[in-house]
Amino acid sequence: MFLTKYLLLAAASYNVIGATGTEHMRRDLGSIQASLGGVNTALASLDSAIINNAASPKVLISSMNVLQTIQQATTSINASQPLSLADTSNLKATTDSLVSNVNVTITDLINQKPVFDALKLEKVVLIQVQNIQGAALALASTLANKVDPAASSLAVDGIYDLTTALQRGVMVFEGSTAAASPAPQPAPAAPPSAASQAAPPPAAPQAAPPPSIAPPPSSPPSNSQPPSPLPSNLPSSSPPKGSIGPGPYTMMMPIPGTFEAGVTCICMCPPVTACGSS
Secondary structure, three states: HHHHHHHHHHHHHHHHHHHHHHHHHHHHHHHHHHHHHHHHHHHHHHHHHHOOOOOOOOHHHHHHHHHHHHHHHHHHHHHHOOOOOHHHHHHHHHHHHHHHHHHHHHHHHHHHHHHHOOOOOHHHHHHHHHHHHHHHHHHHHHHOOHHHHHHHHHHHHHHHHHHHHHHHHHHHHEEEEHHHHHOOOOOOOOOOOOOOOOOOOOOOOOOOOOOOOOOOOOOOOOOOOOOOOOOOOOOOOOOOOOOOOOEEEEEOOOOOOOOOOEEEEOOOOOOOOOOOOO
């Protein structure tokens, strides 16, 4: 009897725990779907403001509301329990709707870019889109941590689609901001250096010329003139002792006014007459 009551009590406790666990998972799925639904509603409001009047301040207010709603959804989903595989599959329809709404809103925002450019608001739009992109990435990462590991590919695809849709808007308005600022003047191209020019092919080596033999040094020209031959009609007798006989006599002596020093003088003086006397 006691054993029967114990088994009935254990079975009832198991049913209560199982029902509580299932209800808890359902509440988490519903909470996540409600959070993402709030983001979809905010995106629809922003898209409507862009289409009706892009120059209206309502566009900025609606974009700030989208940012705040995404941040609140991230906080709410972060407090939820992980989802089962079945709940993850049921959540896919909600995430697909979110990605579709983001694509529509960004497309309409890009179509109104000329209006923002005329109002000089392209930089404000760029900053706001970047803020929404960062918040959406945090939301997608938090949601990926709650799905069943077997369906992780669904979460990865959702994150990629969401960030890609927002990146389109960032790239478009980044380009308009860069075009608004004056671009620096390009530096003049430097003339090609000698090293960059094509070098001519190397010339064939030439044979070295044979060494030249220097001619022997020529003897310097002499200022002296060769002695004249002796005349044949001179007497052959010797002069008497103590007298100066007839020449010729070769003398190394300067003759003023006539020759330079060291010039050989051929004297044809008569006896007892000195050279150079009249």
